[in-house]
Amino acid sequence: MKSLIALSKSWFRPKTFTSIFFHSKSTRYQSETRIISLIHASRTSRQLREIHAQIFISNLFSSSRVTTQFISSCSLLKSINYAFAVFEQYQDKNLFVCNALIRGLCENDEFEDAISIFGLMLRSNVRPDWLTFPFILKSAAALLVGELGDCLHGAILKFGLEFDSFVRVSLVEMYVKVEKLGSVIKLFDETPLTVKHGSILLWNVSINGCCKMGDLDKARELFEGMPERNVGSWNTLINGFARNGDMNAARELFNQMKEKNVVSWTTMVKGFSQNGEHREALSFFSKMLEEGVRPNDLTIVSALSASAKIGALEAGIRIHNYISNGGFLITKAIGNALVDMYAKCGNIEAASEVFANMKQKDILSWSTMLWGWAIHGHRGQVLQCFELMKSKGVKPDSIVFLAILTACSHTGQVDEGLHFFDSMRYKYAIEPTMKHYALVIDLLGRAGRLDEAFEFIQNMPMAPDFVIWGALFCACKANKNIKMAELISDKLLQLEPRHPGSYVFLSNVFATVGRWDDVERVRILMQNSGLEKDPGWSYIEVDGQVHSFVAGDQDHKHAKGIYEKLEEIVAGARKEGYVPETDWVLHNIEEEEKEESLGRHSEKLALAFGLISTTPGVTIRIVKNLRICGDCHFIMKYASKMSQREIILRDLKRFHHFRDGTCSCGDFW
Template sequence: MFNSSLRPGRLAFPFALKSAAALSHPSLAFSLHAAASKVSLDLDSFVRTSLADMYVKLGFLDCALKVFDETPDSHRAGNVLLWNVVLNGLCRDGDVERARELFDVMPERSVASWNSLVHGLLKRGDLDGAVELFEGMPERNVVSWTTMVAGLSRNGDNQRAVWMFDRMLENEVRGNEFTVAAALSACARMGALESGLRVHEYALANGFRENGAVGTALVDMYSKCGKIECASEVFDRMERRDVLTWTAMIMGWAIHGHWRKAFQCFEDMKCARVKPDDGVFLAVLMACVHSGKVEKGLELFDSMRFDYQIEPTMKHYTCIVDLFGRAGRLQEALEFMKAMPVEPDFVLWGALFSACRAHKNIEMAELAAENLLRLKPSHSGGYVFLSNMYSSARRWDDAEKVRITMKDQSVGKSPGWSYIEIRGQTHCFYAGDRSHPQSNEIHNKLEGLVLRAKEQGYEPDRECVLHDIEDEDKEDSLECHSEKLALAFGLISTADGEEIRIVKNLKVCGDCHSLMKVASLICGREIVLRDNKRFHHFNSGVCSCGDYW
């Protein structure tokens, strides 16, 4: 247009500015800004807003603020879009304090103004501040509700996220596919199947098709709630599957221990001409980890690097170390770590340590623990790992020294907790918990269950207890594990023969694993336990993991 000696009008510049932002072309952006000034259109409200928006999208927040600050008051006062662009830019940049200051002096606020600040507070992790602001909104739209549901879930407050979704429905606001996907994600993270089913029913009743974000979220929800076959049924019904959908399905098969189906799904994906990314390879490597397929895992790792030119992340390296470690090939795991092009992080050393503990290699465990404490001296995990190791080896003095060091440095141990959902209500138990209203009944049920289990040959694994205490006290300590309390509560709260589903934040210990197997036999129940590594389906005295976890 310039080359044709034509003068661009006020409607032409916004499209050009938007294109410059989409192309991530800073020099073009600056040229367009200069051109707008040259033809005296830079103060036009439409052009001015587009300039600020372009700079925000390019990451030049200072330039956007300069455009805003240099806008004459007479032009700025009535341009709520310009205020919103800058407000959104500050929130995206994490400067919530300045965003709040700007919000407080806005001459006029739209719903988008409130939504931006709510999003900024959630992004910073200020959940109470976000909820307070949300409750004060004069009006809300579907974006407002979706922002809250998704933001609460991302910050780990999944129960409140689902509650917020339910409130949205009570207010007769129709969610969009992002709202539904966010609610399903919250259900998945909690393992709340009944809530997930309710969201699924809402989606079907309101015409949401099982495709795109909703379909992928459904696959993920059913997988993480222990219903892998339901996840597979949704997956098979989907008309369109992107790489995220395939990843969710492969990971679902992997964490449930169905390695053959995970591998077949991976092959089907390639046949469908969907190019695998790093997330897909992580999922299929997890299938190898949980099945002990070391050589297959190494083959896939090499294929990722050499056939697809995908650079491994720390998560991929951790999978390989875990793969070697679980198989007892500890020296190979250590050699692999030494050959890595990146420095091993805390999680990777933790994977090696867990393997050392399982295979009782104290010397290598001490090396791993030394690096754990070097990387995160204030993190309880390294100390607890080492104390566990010494306790398992009956080196009580060494274990006590570690405990004293923890106390001296004021390092606290993260508590274990377990969730169980009963009739749509989630109940949380902590290790040693007696806060539940039915606590006495729960502990009585658990004591009776342990006695019946012993009659079937169950012997408490006292090596799981960290202190040098008497055997009777050790058994009392073991009975306080959160997943056992959740199991007992499930047994007294559900009908005979009903499936019990439990979610735990830590890896299940050997003793709890043994009791769950026996409990499934003597109670005639299927017990589904999701720990931080995988699913365990206990049925008729057997676990789906084959005792390899």
């Protein structure tokens, strides 16, 4: 203790905020009060340590009031280990000190330690109260230990706290998080009316539990039975419908609300985005701003995500400008969303600029940037970014290696990709997942090393799944290895008999070798199973409006002009030696019909619309949900040369930058 006092004297200077103690003649209670006020005024861990020294000097180390407040402040300043040490040295382990530490441990995500202190309380015959159980229940929920929750429920009954509204809400919330809906409903139904009517939060938490476990009818029943509702009640139910994919019901409720807040709007924007209705998400975001509601970080991230999904660069830029002009801080979440948006909208340079200017970066920031470089085919930048990340002391994770393997695959760097795959386990102690194995199969398959790929699958430590065999099938098809492709198609059909891709794969194999009877048999089998192939669609943004096209689309208001422009492109391409690659249309129809089918692919329609709707020189950006076919790839190259424009197309696998008749992928995709 002498050394602690000496250290504290060396820290203090005249007129510091603690110098009052050297001259104080106050009573012990007044000294405690002053110490406590200084504890509350502390903003750093260093200041708390200085005050701790003064607690010893003032002989207040046995004060329960002081120790309780000191532990609480340590917890708030994230010095939970220091708080724990103070607790261990304190002799009188009373209720207040225990509660302070349990709360601090819980709020610092040290849930197991919080439960250990609760056990110490019970062993020390310290009776828990209504402030103890909410944090212990939160800890049990965070650890997803339902059995512990049941034990805590019994303890609550034992100590007579079951009807305390604060404890009861926490108990219901715990059962929600461990997904015990029966216990949630039972607790709610057994709650006395006096408690129910006095706690809107109890209703909201119960509604959330029903929504989380998919019982929307019960959730609505509880909502309609509420004696009174607040904005949180509406938001909870709206979020429940959104989370379960019913955006029509969510919209209906939203429109009925008399009072909306930023959470209401954010729930809708996020809900539309997560349910694939990205244009509607951006529309709601715009309406929100028109209504004068200032978005929060989650709203912005959700809107940027919607822009990224459909390649709406103009919308993304408007959101970025709003952030800059609205005084928003570029947090890690917003920064990561901006990098992702620019990368997925085809402006990798802007993504790199945002990334470079981010003051705070986490592993997600680095992996997002790495993915951006990878899907644009910039292997060199991927490796540079990887080395820079390591030099900053950031340890790579499994997602980082997915980006690196993708970059190697898209550029044909097989040996380099295999080296990085091996380094995951042996250098970085990261166990490869099924996705990593699939990328290695893709890497070998693209290079035509099919036998190696097949052997690699045979030696995998886990059973290969649909994606693994699918990657090898695509390689077989590209390399025209029909025998192996047919074998793999059978495996796909066995693995996923309800997946339409299994039937499509097998049908394609038979069609490639002209076995049309087998094609028809597989397709009839698919129809009888009630399965349909996922339709191809493409998005293009023109003048801030996102337009969508499906294969053979005739519904667009400019359909006539679109098809006329497409005919013009194809006619010009024929003069340059273009012959439609009808091998991409794998069904038994006449050659003329095959050409017509190729001409209706959604990305071709989006291209034609872009050419007739924008001024010369403007870059055309297209997003497609499937992999681009060889015929469309050729037409894009020709169109870029004919129109003297850059055409940027993002398909399921990567970006294609078409300039002056060539593609950034080097025809290797």
